[in-house]
Every structure is written in C-alpha cells, then in structure tokens.
Amino acid sequence: MSVRVLPLAALFLVAACSAGADDEPAPAKRTVERAAVTLPPSPAVLDYQLGTAYQPPAGVTLIARDSTAAPAPGVHNVCYVNGFQTQPQDRELWLTQRKHLLLTGSGGEPVIDPDWPDEFLLDTSTPSNRDELARITGESITRCADRGFGSVEIDNLDSYSRSGGRLTVDHNMAYAALLSARAHDRGLPIGQKNSAEVSRRAHDEVGFDFAVTEECHAFSECATYTGVYGVHVMDIEYTDKLRGTFAEVCADPATPRTTTLRDRKLVGPDNSNYVFQHC
Secondary structure: OEEEOOOOOOOOEOOOOOOOOOOOOOOOEOOOOOOOEEEOOOOOOEEEOOOOOOOOOOOOOEEEEEOOOOOOOOOEEEEEEOOOEOOHHHHHHHHHHOHHHEOEOOOOOEOEEOOEEEEEEEOOOOHHHHHHHHHHHHHHHHHHHHHOOOEEEEOOHHHHHHOOOOOOHHHHHHHHHHHHHHHHHOOOOEEEEOOHHHHHHHHHHHOOOEEEEEOOOOOOOHHHHHHHHOOOEEEEEEHHHOOOOHHHHHHOOOOOOEEEEEOOOOOOOOOOOOOEEEO
C-alpha cells in the first residue's frame, strides 16, 4: 500500500461572484491542511464491480463497488459515487424533492446525459447549490467510510461538457473541492473520474489523489493521467470498444499497469456476457 502525505497549507478559496448571471468561481488556490491518506495499491489486479457485486476472482487485490454495496473483505475497496449526475434509482427523489438542484434547459426541463438518459446533470453553477449538493453527496462519502471502503471515486467530473454551456469546468472544480475535503476529513483518498485534460488542475487545485479511467487506451488518454498521478491510475477497458487485442493493450507502455478488461454492462460471472481479464 502506498501512503501519500499531503503538504500543509491553508484554505481552498473559491470566491463567489456577487449575484451575477454566470456566477463564475474565482481561480482556486490550494491552502488546506490535510491529513495523510493511504492510496489504493498499485500495481494491482482490479475488478470493477459496479453492475453486480460478486465474490472476487482469485488474485484480485483491488475492487470498485457502488456506494450502496458492501465492500469485499481482504482487499482494498474503491467506493463509487456519482457526484455530478443523479443515479437512475433516485430519479423520483430528485424530481420531487431536489429539483432546484438539477440543471435545466431553456424550457425548464432537467438536462440529461445523452449517453445515460436516466441520469440528470446536477447544477453546480452557484455557491449555494454547490454547498447543498456537497452535503447530499457527502452523505454517500460518509457511508463509504462507515462501511469500510478504503477510497472513493467521484464520477462525471466532465458533466460540464454535456451541459450546453450552462456549466463550466470551474463550477465543477469548485464543487469537487468540497467533495475532496469531505473525503479527506473521513480519511479517504479521492479519485478523479473523466476530464483527462484537466488532470493537473484536478490534482493540484482540487486535491484528487488518484485517477480511475474508463477506456483511456481506447481514447489515447492514459499518458495524460499517468503524467499527473504516476502509477496511481486504474483503467477499465471495455470489450465493445477494444482497440486491438487486450494483450496488445497491456503491452502498450502507455497503458497503466492496473488495467482491467470488462464487459460494458459489468455483469456477474453467472451471466454469459461476463468478461474479466487484467494486465
């Protein structure tokens, strides 16, 4: 296990604009004092179990599971939290009790992720929204810690790219900083998910400790992540977008050593579509 001791500093300041239309946060500055966190092992044999939690195959040393699942015993568990979009099973909760926190289009309708039409984008554009969203998502992070997970990954940092210009990277960075502080307060390292192009900012300004990538080899993004996080990058490639053979993926020096091949729906081993291989 690798231990990273983060530097001492003062506050992460995000100055809110006076009630303007865009409400752009000011540039972030890293000044928060933070405790040491224990990073996920690397290299590791990763099993990505977001679709179904099941008995890990022999040799697995690292597992990612949803925050609603229990961690697997005897290995490092990464807790998945959808930080910037809603989960499908919570659709009615957001529409009936938290609609003011959903990003809306010109007609007032919630903005959805076109690739995941059951997920609404969260509105991170104002300080008050970010604070309220951080309290809600922070409850999931706390649940991860209480259940015994060793770290947390926050999905959909790139939701601004699907917002039609209603969100900016700075909005999401300011919100991510609140989630990072919550995770570190609970002793959990926190992983960046998506937005390879802002990895340096995500690491330096937000405080992300490692990266979880999906198809960084298929999209030629692996070096962007490893250039910031070094060996602390875990990648999942999917069978339907595999570029070459998986052996060729693993042989590519740009591929993180912690790389796993999974089926797109992340089914369990009792399903005929199940695939699990690792570098």
